[in-house]
Amino acid sequence: xxxxxxxxxxxxxxxxxxxxxxxxxxxxxxxxxxxxxxxxxxxxxxxxxxxxxxxxxxxxxxxxxxxxxxxxxxxxxxxxxxxxxxxxxxxxxxxxxxxxxxxxxxxxxxxxxxxxxxxxxxxxxxxxxxxxxxxxxxxxxxxxxxxxxxxxxxxxxxxxxxxxxxxxxxxxxxxxxxxxxxxxxxxxxxxxxxxxxxxxxxxxxxxxxxxxxxxxxxxxxxxxxxxxxxxxxxxxxxxxxxxxxxxxxxxxxxxxxxxxxxxxxxxxxxxxxxxxxxxxxxxxxxxxxxxxxxxxxxxxxxxxxxxxxxxxxxxxxxxxxxxxxxxxxxxxxxxxxxxxxxx
Numbered sequence: 410x411x412x413x414x415x416x417x418x419x420x421x422x423x424x425x426x427x428x429x430x431x432x433x434x435x436x437x438x439x440x441x442x443x444x445x446x447x448x449x450x451x452x453x454x455x456x457x458x459x460x461x462x463x464x465x466x467x468x469x470x471x472x473x474x475x476x477x478x479x480x481x482x483x484x485x486x487x488x489x490x491x492x493x494x495x496x497x498x499x500x501x502x503x504x505x506x507x508x509x510x511x512x513x514x515x516x517x518x519x520x521x522x523x524x525x526x527x528x529x530x531x532x533x534x535x536x537x538x539x540x541x542x543x544x545x546x547x548x549x550x551x552x553x554x555x556x557x558x559x560x561x562x563x564x565x566x567x568x569x570x571x572x573x574x575x576x577x578x579x580x581x582x583x584x585x586x587x588x589x590x591x592x593x594x595x596x597x598x599x600x601x602x603x604x605x606x607x608x609x610x611x612x613x614x615x616x617x618x619x620x621x622x623x624x625x626x627x628x629x630x631x632x633x634x635x636x637x638x639x640x641x642x643x644x645x646x647x648x649x650x651x652x653x654x655x656x657x658x659x660x661x662x663x664x665x666x667x668x669x670x671x672x673x674x675x676x677x678x679x680x681x682x683x684x685x686x687x688x689x690x691x692x693x694x695x696x697x698x699x700x701x702x703x704x705x706x707x708x709x710x711x712x713x714x715x716x717x718x719x720x721x722x723x724x725x726x727x728x729x730x731x732x733x734x735x736x737x738x739x740x741x742x743x744x745x746x747x748x749x750x751x752x
Contacts, residue, residue, distance in 0.1 A: 500619030
């Protein structure tokens with residue numbers, strides 16, 4: 410089922426039942442829209458933080474660029490270090506890790522290369538099964554994994570096993586891990602966590618630390634925007650005149666997400682330009698909350714603004730969830746919800 414025909418008007422996500430074949434899911438593994446043109450040249454290293462230029466130089470070499478030979482100096486050392494099949498970009502929020510990861514993808518001359526978030530890869534395993542996923546990726550030249558999740562032992566184990574099988578057949582890897590902006594410094598450098606959690610694969614990765622400050626200078630205590638019912642109706646009507654806007658009761662969407670596999674969430678929002686949510690409430694079920702996180706990841710990657718009524722979206726995850734094992738996922742989602750309501 411596709412939804413490409415509508416150019417303007419209102420649609421309801423809770424009425425969509427998208428299909429997505431394995432081949433389509435793999436074909437969708439490319440950098441998100443905001444990084445589809447990311448290059449090493451467009452990455453602006455901050456001279457106040459030399460590690461940014463150093464990271465860029467190492468990654469240029471990893472992607473197959475830079476001087477073909479160097480007589481000593483940094484590039485020669487970089488070449489020796491790049492014997493490892495994987496690179497891990499370790500840094501805080503807003504220092505350009507995803508931009509550099511996308512630049513590696515674009516600069517690598519490869520027949521088969523893939524770029525996706527950790528959640529996208531694990532969703533693929535969930536939808537197709539482990540063995541089929543291995544077969545799909547076997548022979549790939551490069552896998553880029555953005556926001557490698559460190560808070561789900563089961564998924565981490567599956568992903569580590571998958572990467573081990575692919576590296577054994579010649580696949581190169583490039584990864585970042587989740588470092589939420591509003592965790593008040595928590596997890597700003599996650600290399601030790603990353604290497605510990607993927608211990609079976611740790612020796613395959615070279616860690617590249619990237620220091621710096623958040624180039625977006627995003628406030629850590631920002632709040633999502635909520636609208637009154639009349640403001641919401643006006644916003645939806647205005648958006649529908651020029652584009653496609655979804656309009657769903659928050660509870661209906663949460664219920665529907667349980668019926669749609671997370672790997673299909675990207676198709677759920679296909680053709681939509683603005684997401685509308687009415688009567689937002691605080692979530693009480695962790696499974697529902699994690700599905701909502703996965704949905705918001707797809708909305709954020711697509712750079713879709715959100716208009717909402719009810720509880721502010723940065724409060725949908727209660728304190729007990731924020732204090733639990735999925736804290737980083739929820740904090741990242743909160744940041745993305747705030748940004749999406751301000752868009």
